[in-house]
Amino acid sequence: MILWAGVASIDITEDKRKVFRRGEPGKPKGEKHAQQFVVLTAQDGKLDDLVSIMNELAAETRKEPGFVRYDFFKEQGDPRVIVSYEEWRDAEAEAAHWQTDHLKGTLGKLGTVLGAQL
Numbered sequence: 001m002i003l004w005a006g007v008a009s010i011d012i013t014e015d016k017r018k019v020f021r022r023g024e025p026g027k028p029k030g031e032k033h034a035q036q037f038v039v040l041t042a043q044d045g046k047l048d049d050l051v052s053i054m055n056e057l058a059a060e061t062r063k064e065p066g067f068v069r070y071d072f073f074k075e076q077g078d079p080r081v082i083v084s085y086e087e088w089r090d091a092e093a094e095a096a097h098w099q100t101d102h103l104k105g106t107l108g109k110l111g112t113v114l115g116a117q118l
Contacts, residue, residue, distance in 0.1 A: 033068055034094040038084040039075075043115035047080055050113045053106060054082060060102035061086075066093020080115065 042050040054072050061070045066089040075081035088094035097103060 034088040034091045036086050036094070038086070040082045040084065040110070041078070041115045042080045042082070042113055044080070046113040046115070047082075050082055050110075053109050053113065054084065057102065057106045060100070061097065064093070064097055064100065066090065066096065 040050060040054075058070050058072065061067060068089055069085065069087040072082050072084040075083055086094070086097075088097065
């Protein structure tokens, strides 16, 4: 189970991801970062494929301007679940991420490995 205080919205996307979005929380030095968790559930037998896709995405995402942090983790309670954490300099950098070719390509690949929504 993922708990995050201050979640502003939960979006269920067409490609079977749950996106937990949080506004731009204040940072100690007045900075504001955009953050989100994405929960992905692999089809049975497709976890390795999902991890490979996420590794490719993470490598490209870390090259983007405005990138602060991009990690993903396996959920302990369900071995098919990957939780991605993203942090961006601001909402504009996060919005630009959604327009990149590597993310658009990844979204197509995810449709072949994702299972039921959480």
